[in-house]
Amino acid sequence: MTTSKPRIGLLGTGPWAEHTHAPALAAHPGIEFSGIWGRRPEAAAALAAAHGTTAHSGEAGLDVLFAESDAVAFALPPDIQAPLAVRAAAAGCHLIMDKPVATTVAGARAVADAAAEAGVASVVFCTLRFAAQTAEWVEKQAARGGWYTAHAYWLGGLFAPGSESPYADSPWRREKGGLWDVGPHALSALIPLLGDVTEVRATRTGPDLTHLVLRHVSGAASTAALSLSAPHAAAGTGLEVRGEHGTAELPEGWGDPVDSFGRAVDALLEAVRTGQPHACDVRFGLRLTEILAAAEEQVAAQGAE
Known part of the structure; x- marks a missing residue:
């Protein structure tokens, strides 16, 4: 520069x-x-x-x-x-x-x-890797290690009836849904906590509700539920890890x-x-895309069946 x-x-x-x-x-x-x-x-x-x-x-x-x-x-x-x-x-x-x-x-x-x-x-x-409170939490829990499992849910109401969000007009979000829009958020925390993903299992139980089961290089497993179409009353975000230190939960609120x-x-x-x-550079971004593409391929194969 x-x-x-x-x-x-x-x-x-x-x-x-x-x-x-x-x-x-x-x-x-x-x-x-x-x-x-x-x-x-x-x-x-x-x-x-x-x-x-x-x-x-x-x-x-x-x-x-x-x-x-x-x-x-x-x-x-x-x-x-x-x-x-x-x-x-x-x-x-x-x-x-x-x-x-x-x-x-x-x-x-x-x-x-x-x-x-x-x-x-x-x-x-x-x-969440740059919001002050959540970034500090991810770094702290990753440094502690010893995690046995984790569960994340990223349930947005973007496409729920009555939504007035300006992002609801986004064609790519409507096409790709929660897997691609909020999936990167979940993975961006799960990977530093548990290590890179070595195995992906994915299924879709609604038009836009995708469930992931992930195995990580540490040997731990995690799950994630991802959607942009949750009812407004059910919308929310959470991530919990459990291990030898007990339980830790992602702080609420990502700030401005x-x-x-x-x-x-x-x-x-x-x-x-x-x-x-x-x-969180473009090589990490590539890894996120590889994982999400593998999940999308599994969901597509299930739909074809």
Whole structure:
């Protein structure tokens, strides 16, 4: 990065970009917010004007933003962000990616390979790994070790009747459901607690309720229930581990996502400064995609039967 403040641009203009990424980048004291690129020029112009930066659109706009940035953040659907991240890495930009990196293994591997070839740092914004309270809990419990089993549930009401969430209009979430949208959250905590996943079993008991049974390299097993279509009264998030130390539960409340994204920016800057990859980098993002793709394949095979 340059000797002055690092320049970070943003790709995306949807609700996630509007409510989280753009405010966090504009408020971060350690960077220069170098611009916003959007597929809709009018949306890019409005969001850029709201945060005092420059708007870009189209192919030429991408190249300009890459040239004027040391790093770029993504707030785009996964299979749109992945090929753009390959281009950004080739242009020498460090990467702050949303989860999942991609919904195909090939797409995620292309990003990981491009980042490695270009020698750029990366962070994947798995929210609970950067929210202060939950990140501290994951690190503490992972350091304790000795866990026998874990259970996670990520049950959102995004597509429940009466939902007024702006994210309910997301085509990729409606197509891919809870497995791909909230599955990365569960895995981002289960893996550091119990080790990498060595075996995946998946089944779907409703249009959007996926159950995972995972075996980990530590020998422990975990389960996860994932949905975006739970009734509002049943929606909630939880993760419990049990082992030789007893029981530990993930704290409730993830705090302000703007603050969490600011911590993700800090993590990227630290990775660039030290040359040490962050635990939640694009290689970890690739691993998440591999696990979720294996689960999706099992669910699809059961549907075919």
